[in-house]
Amino acid sequence: MKSVFFLSLMNGGAWGGSEELWFRTALWMSRHDYKIGIGCYDWAEKQDRITELKNAGCAIYLLPNKKGLFKKAAVKKALQSIPFQEYNLTVINQGGWEEILHSPFSNLYKKLPAYIILNHNYNENAVLSFKKQKLLEQWITGAQMNFGATQKIFEVVQNKFNISIDNKQTLVNPVTFTPDTTPGLYPPVTNDSCTWVMLAELDTARKAQDILINALSSPKWKARNWQLHLYGKGKDKEKLEKLISELALEEKVFLKGFTTNIKQTLLDCNLLLQCTLIDAMPLSVVEAMATGRPCVVSKVGDMPAWVEDGVNGFICPALTVEGIDEAMESCWQQKNNWAVFGKNAFETFIKKYPQPYEEKIAEILSIYIN
Template identity: 30%
Template sequence: MTFKIAFVSTMAGFPWGGSEELWSQTAIWLASQGHTISASVRDYPQPRPQLTQLQRLGVAVKVRRYIAPSLLRRVFQRLKLLQPIDMTHRLFQNWLLQIKPDLVCLSSGAITDIEFEYFASVCLEQSIPFVTVGQANAEIFWTDSETAQRSRKIFQSAMRCFFVSQGNQHLFEKQIATSLTNAEIVCNPFQVNYDAAPPWTEPTESSPWRLACVARLDPRAKGQDLLVDVLSQQKWRDRPLQISLFGSGPMATTLKQLVSQYQLESKIKFAGHVSNVEDIWQSHHALILPSRYEGLPLALVECMLCGRPAIVTDVAGNKEVLDDGETGFIAEAPTVKHLDEAIERAWEQRHNWQAMGQLAGERIRQKVPRNPAVDFGQRLLKIVLHTKNHK
């Protein structure tokens, strides 16, 4: 028996991100199993080879282009003579009715957003079963009471509400003031081999201890600016410790200027994007991730799979996979003071990092499946079967 499943991503602001890996890889697997798979993504000026791969592997991709409403429509909307539905959303509704999916998977880079809310309302209006996937949440993501009320209706109506960490789920339940009995935790796909074992490179007098910060260059979420403040202290300037910033992002130029301003070029290196993540861990000894908010960072899971400890902040799901003092070190909050304390504790234990990393590898394999996309795809198929059997 085959089904029609539609994936809808509302991620914006970046051509591609970690939030897109789960739905896209699951779509590819489901298509390989003979199911009819469609996907709707937002338009973006830069080319995305991931979309080409999706199409090549059997996923029908629809790019949503924003079409501004006409002046007359805007006037009528302001006068409340028309509902504030722009042409972009109307085209989405037509697309959904045309493909007639058995299930819609709504994936958001955050837990919810304006587009996400509209698309969910279309599913409700058309009685199309849907699930939600929320990839990140933060204490600052509170909404007004009217929006929270709409969110309660949407998430309680979903077949399942998938979160990537219990921390994000608990926070969102507070933000909408309700418990979600239909919530489940799901794992994101990772970009390293499940059995990865990169060799450990022992530091020498000429080769310092190296921490890798693997995250998009966006301090609003990833907190790289905190590293600048910490390493500007004289004690860290004097120690053989170096941090490599891997990745790209909207604040790359500003961060480079910030590092230069503090004269930390010898302590903080910009390593760019690396296609093979395992290569990072052949020359680095631990992960440093000073995030202000997260879901469950892929970089943390990948670091642990590669047998390395991590230094992270206590946000979202970090504490759900990392054990403080055993497989890594957890800063109580994303502040300079708490991050400095965590790095200090890690530094005192640096000669134990290799053993801590080995333990991290063992424990993370007890918590994440070998193939998260297949695991998620199988869950979606069970949901479709359940809806078909109960019609």
């Protein structure tokens, strides 16, 4: 029996979109005659998923979610109890790209029969000591494959640390709903009335909601008939509330909070805006295209590989007030073509997104099982 162990090092929150890939693939593989083991941090909010994995026959090894001085020791002890040697392949999931460099995971590669790494983000300002750079190189060169949510991850590592990555491949994360076989019915733009949405954590340093709001605060935009719904939670909620009030945009821009009904939210909108400073390949863009909605995006991560300016969406020339205004103005002047752009976006999704997702990813991972 083929066997795979999934080890997720993500611990910045209870759950993230970057964990859906391993979770859903592990479920599928366990239900299709693979021996599957799971190692992840213990969060109360994860219990439903952990139960689902257990019921599917997965062996579960929880890493203690402790704080303080004894955290590393507790995680190290839990890690030592995992029988990695009993599995043909270990899939290591990172929220970013460098969790593997920190204790107690830093030397784990020496104990693994075979492993691949899933990387989900990058940091162009990262600084690593010479020792850490060499450790990262050892991890990368020893991997059967290095997967990334965007090609940009590999470019940053290669350019900043002079590490050659020969065995690399991009891998898109799964959408959170079952895609339809046709694009969703496009909402009519009546009397120029339209709704735009943004699905992102309220973190302006990364997601730049403040720049977007400022770009839409000029007299010409205030005179137009649109609404922007910002979905998500985060540390900058009060900052954004204050900005909306200061710019007198209370009837234009709305903080809608967290939503679990992503598909319906996208079906109800005319455009998705993902004009961000830091992103890999945002799931929101893939999901918007899956519903047949055009996107306005920045030149960040792999978004330009999915969005073609003036064909299935629009790309901001720069992530500034002026750059966003330029892209949005071009978009506004072509609003009669938004439905066509949406259909083009759906066609792009069909071409780029692996379906059936879990089966396709399992096939890819199986290549690296010794």
